[in-house]
Amino acid sequence: MADRKISNPLALAVLGLLFERPMHPYDMVTTLRHREKHDSINIKYGSLYTVVRALEREKFIVGTETVRAGRYPERTLYAITDAGKQEFHDWLAELLGTPHQEFPRFLAGLSMMPGLPPDEAADLLEKRADRLAEQVAGLRATITDKPADMWDVFLVENEYRIAVFTAEIDWIRELVRRIRTDELSGIAELREMHRRLRE
Incomplete structure (x- = not known):
């Protein structure tokens, strides 16, 4: 298993969503819930912001713009970087292709x-x-x-x-x-x- 700078499965989910299209965190949570991912990934709104900040710090994602819709607060739209695409690919390939000893x-x-x-x-x-x-x-x-x-x-x-x-x-x-x-x-x-x- 590779040593990843960020290993939280929620980070993998964020990279996967941003691989599809730019999103703000609220949209990420909504999409993950719509796709029934809460049984596969521990989705907590507060944790999501921590993961987003960590991904941004490692330059895997970048804030592209801040948008406001109606009376809702401003939301930052995030996009995946080339480094983020590579990290997502490598991480996903490892998870799908390499058995790992787990201790259920x-x-x-x-x-x-x-x-x-x-x-x-x-x-x-x-x-x-x-x-x-x-x-x-x-x-x-x-x-x-x-x-x-x-x-x-x-x-x-x-x-x-x-x-x-x-x-x-x-x-x-x-x-x-x-x-x-x-x-x-x-x-x-x-x-x-x-x-x-x-x-």
């Missing part, structure tokens, strides 16, 4: 699962699978109910999440089956260990 909380939980009685762990895993199934239904709705003017390409991360969550649900349900039937080696021993600990 769920993996940490799985690695320590023997600390719970097997039946309790199975119950919790079933709850997780049910919650993921609800999220999948919601994500499918964002795709089927998307505004007519929104291109499918702006929702591919939701398609990815559906695929990942669906695979995780299937894997969890199979793991629960193996726990409940003692097919997973060590489960019978863990049951006995937890029974002794309760005595």
Whole structure:
């Protein structure tokens, strides 16, 4: 992974929006929300201004003009620079093409699962699978109910999440089956260990 001067995913989103056209921060937030990016990128209006200032400081974007619409306060219109275009390209290429070791909380939980009685762990895993199934239904709705003017390409991360969550649900349900039937080696021993600990 390259060492980036700015690594906040919101900065990547700002560069991506300005790659399309010049915008002011309010328009950026509106566009990101319209495209359902709030589930992929942590969008906070205050943070956006901090990110915009940082991008401007690094000369990835530049304020081009200040505009006023009606009774609204003045807004600075920003455009991406050539350096910003290169940074956006390189950053995006790295994210899409280079796997990176991440440490999801769920993996940490799985690695320590023997600390719970097997039946309790199975119950919790079933709850997780049910919650993921609800999220999948919601994500499918964002795709089927998307505004007519929104291109499918702006929702591919939701398609990815559906695929990942669906695979995780299937894997969890199979793991629960193996726990409940003692097919997973060590489960019978863990049951006995937890029974002794309760005595």
